[in-house]
Structure formats: C-alpha cells, structure tokens
Amino acid sequence: MAKILILGAGVMGTAITVPMADNGHTVRLGGTHLDGDIIEEIHASRFHPRLGVQVADTVTPYTYDRLGEAMDGVDLVILGVNSQGVDWAADTLGTWLSPQVPVALLTKGLAGDGQKLHILPEVLRQGLPRGYRDQMQLAAIGGPSIASELAARRHTCVVLAGSDQAQLDRIAALLRTPYYHLWTSTDIVGVEVCVALKNLYALAVGLVAGWREKEDETHNAAAMHNTASAIFAQALWEIGYLVDYLGGQRRSVYTLPGAGDLYATCQSGRNSHMGRLIGLGMSYRHAKAHYMPEDTVEGAELALAIGPTIEALLAGGKLDGAALPLLRAVVDVVCHEAAPEIPWETFFARV
Numbered sequence: 001m002a003k004i005l006i007l008g009a010g011v012m013g014t015a016i017t018v019p020m021a022d023n024g025h026t027v028r029l030g031g032t033h034l035d036g037d038i039i040e041e042i043h044a045s046r047f048h049p050r051l052g053v054q055v056a057d058t059v060t061p062y063t064y065d066r067l068g069e070a071m072d073g074v075d076l077v078i079l080g081v082n083s084q085g086v087d088w089a090a091d092t093l094g095t096w097l098s099p100q101v102p103v104a105l106l107t108k109g110l111a112g113d114g115q116k117l118h119i120l121p122e123v124l125r126q127g128l129p130r131g132y133r134d135q136m137q138l139a140a141i142g143g144p145s146i147a148s149e150l151a152a153r154r155h156t157c158v159v160l161a162g163s164d165q166a167q168l169d170r171i172a173a174l175l176r177t178p179y180y181h182l183w184t185s186t187d188i189v190g191v192e193v194c195v196a197l198k199n200l201y202a203l204a205v206g207l208v209a210g211w212r213e214k215e216d217e218t219h220n221a222a223a224m225h226n227t228a229s230a231i232f233a234q235a236l237w238e239i240g241y242l243v244d245y246l247g248g249q250r251r252s253v254y255t256l257p258g259a260g261d262l263y264a265t266c267q268s269g270r271n272s273h274m275g276r277l278i279g280l281g282m283s284y285r286h287a288k289a290h291y292m293p294e295d296t297v298e299g300a301e302l303a304l305a306i307g308p309t310i311e312a313l314l315a316g317g318k319l320d321g322a323a324l325p326l327l328r329a330v331v332d333v334v335c336h337e338a339a340p341e342i343p344w345e346t347f348f349a350r351v
Contacts (some may be wrong), residue, residue, distance in 0.1 A: 001025050002057040002075040002174050009035040009042070009061070009087060011051045012106050013080025016149035019180040021056035022153075029055070029068040030062045032081055039063050055149045071096040076104065076171060078141075079124075082296050083109030083305070086120055090127025099135035102167060104160065106141050109302055110196045117143070117246060119192035137167050140188055142195035143256035144264030157181045159256050183256070190248025194239055194257035199299035201235035202265040204330050206272035207340050210279020228266075232325050234347045235262060241323045271299040284334045295317025301307065303334035322349045 031039035033108040042061040062070035111118045121138045130238040143158030166183040240253040277287035313319040325346040332338035
C-alpha cells in the first residue's frame with residue numbers, strides 16, 4: 001500500500017479519495033488556502049459539503065498550514081487544484097516535496113503567453129525551482145470523470161498520461177479499482193489539450209439549452225438535439241486541429257480524453273450552465289456576476305486565459321482561422337461580450 005496526498009479538497013480532489021481509500025492506501029487530503037471551511041467540516045463530521053458524501057475514516061484531512069506535514073513520506077501526489085492554482089501548487093510542491101515523488105494532475109487547462117499555448121504540466125514544471133524541475137516526474141489524469149459519480153463508485157474510465165511508461169504503469173496499479181478504470185498513454189500533449197478544451201466547447205454546446213428555452217414551443221415539442229450535435233461535432237473537429245498543431249496524437253481526440261470527456265461535460269455542470277445563461281441572452285460578465293459569482297467556470301476561464309494568444313496566433317497566420325470558427329466565436333462571447341452567433345456555414349471547412 002502507498003501513502004498518497006491529494007492536494008486540493010474540492011469536489012474532484014475529494015472524489016478521488018474514494019478509490020484510493022478502497023484500495024487500502026494511506027490517503028491524505030490537503031486543503032489549499034481556499035479550502036479551510038471544507039477541511040474543517042470533514043474534521044468535524046467526515047462530510048464534504050459540496051460533494052455531498054461522507055469522506056472515509058481512513059482519509060486524513062490537512063489544513064493549508066500543515067501541508068509540509070502532509071507531504072512528508074508520501075509516494076504520490078495527485079494535484080486537484082483548479083487551473084488558477086497551478087502557480088501556487090508549484091511553489092508549494094517546490095517547498096515541501098521531494099522531486100523523486102511523482103505528481104499526477106487532475107487540474108485541467110491551457111496557458112497562453114501571447115506567442116504560444118502551453119499545457120498545464122509544462123506550466124507547473126516551469127514554476128518549480130531551478131535544478132528541481134528536471135527531476136520531478138509529472139503525469140496527468142484525463143477523461144470523463146464527474147466527481148459525484150466517481151464518489152458514488154459509478155464505473156469511470158480515464159487515461160493516465162505521461163512520458164515514462166514504467167512510471168505510468170506503477171501509478172496506474174495504485175489507482176485502479178473494479179470501478180475506476182485507467183488506461184495509460186504517452187501522449188500527454190494530446191490528452192491535456194483535449195481535456196482542457198472540452199470545458200470551453202461544452203460552454204458552446206450549452207448555448208442550445210438557453211436557445212431552446214427562448215424558442216416558442218412547436219406543435220410537436222421538438223427539441224434541439226440536431227443543433228447541439230452539430231456544435232459537438234465541430235468542437236471535436238477543432239480539438240483535433242489544435243491537438244495536431246501542438247504535437248499531440250489524434251487518437252486522444254476520438255477516445256476518452258476528447259470525445260468521452262466532452263460528452264460527459266456537456267451533460268451537466270458549470271460550463272453547460274454558463275452556456276445556457278448566455279444562450280438566454282445574458283452577457284458572460286452579467287451571468288457570472290449575478291448567477292454564478294462563486295463558481296469557477298473552467299471553460300470561460302480557459303477562454304480568458306488563452307483568448308489573447310489565440311487571437312495573436314490567428315493574426316500572425318500560425319493558426320488557420322478557417323479551422324477554428326467555433327473557438328473564435330466562444331472567445332468573442334467570453335472575452336469581448338459578443339452575442340453568441342454560431343457560424344454554421346463555416347463548419348468543417350477542412351473536411
């Protein structure tokens with residue numbers, strides 16, 4: 001059995017304690033500076049207030065000020081902070097963790113510096129101290145994994161990606177259960193691009209729910225599955241283009257990290273909810289401020305994070321604008337308060 005630290009006590013970080021505890025590992029759940037109330041509640045009642053489940057007695061919660069203690073002697077760290085917490089995580093890991101301990105990221109997102117797009121494991125590595133970053137082995141977990149379902153032990157299938165196949169096999173052996181199924185992949189770029197972009201494109205698919213509510217009821221109560229499916233298909237096509245551009249493998253697009261994760265994310269959640277609000281006619285800023293002020297909407301955060309870089313790459317001819325009409329539309333909606341106009345006739349221009 002292993003000693004495993006999950007860094008980040010949000011819903012996904014806590015959900016993954018379930019298979020870890022079921023496997024008999026010593027599990028430590030380390031809260032960030034934003035998780036104080038959650039850690040306190042787990043201490044008091046063993047109940048996670050947002051995930052709505054009891055946390056196993058074998059999971060030890062640690063407050064932010066005890067993270068050094070939590071990292072002592074661990075065999076694996078699973079990073080469950082949101083995408084905005086990666087720099088903080090790099091500082092924290094660099095302070096307390098041995099570089100020989102592998103880190104697997106649940107955190108999803110991309111970063112842009114105005115000239116290039118970067119996957120988050122790269123961002124995490126660059127934030128580590130010099131002489132430390134080259135030693136640390138990083139991996140990432142991606143695929144359709146809704147936290148509430150994993151916590152309820154529903155069958156969940158994901159991909160563990162990294163550069164060292166032997167290390168991936170060792171980590172996967174620690175994590176697999178009869179309901180938590182893992183495949184390994186050395187395509188960390190493709191996996192990370194897929195699982196990041198699915199949040200942004202799920203927001204686009206979510207627009208349809210808002211449009212449907214605004215439409216007059218038809219005599220046959222017609223839904224808008226045709227509409228949503230076309231956006232879904234274009235989303236996959238654009239993800240494929242960007243995976244190619246960044247040097248990943250198309251296999252990741254059409255398996256769990258791409259098609260699988262996009263499907264699951266479109267079913268419910270904060271990205272879909274934000275898409276619905278925008279589809280109802282609200283601007284992103286109004287919807288965020290008045291309806292989702294405490295929620296991290298990862299798809300919108302991603303658009304804000306990479307939108308300027310996407311626009312610079314398009315303007316410089318490094319990205320083909322004809323290949324990314326839906327991405328451009330979402331960036332316009334989130335970054336520039338544009339109305340959600342879907343450029344239907346430009347879809348699948350590169351088919």
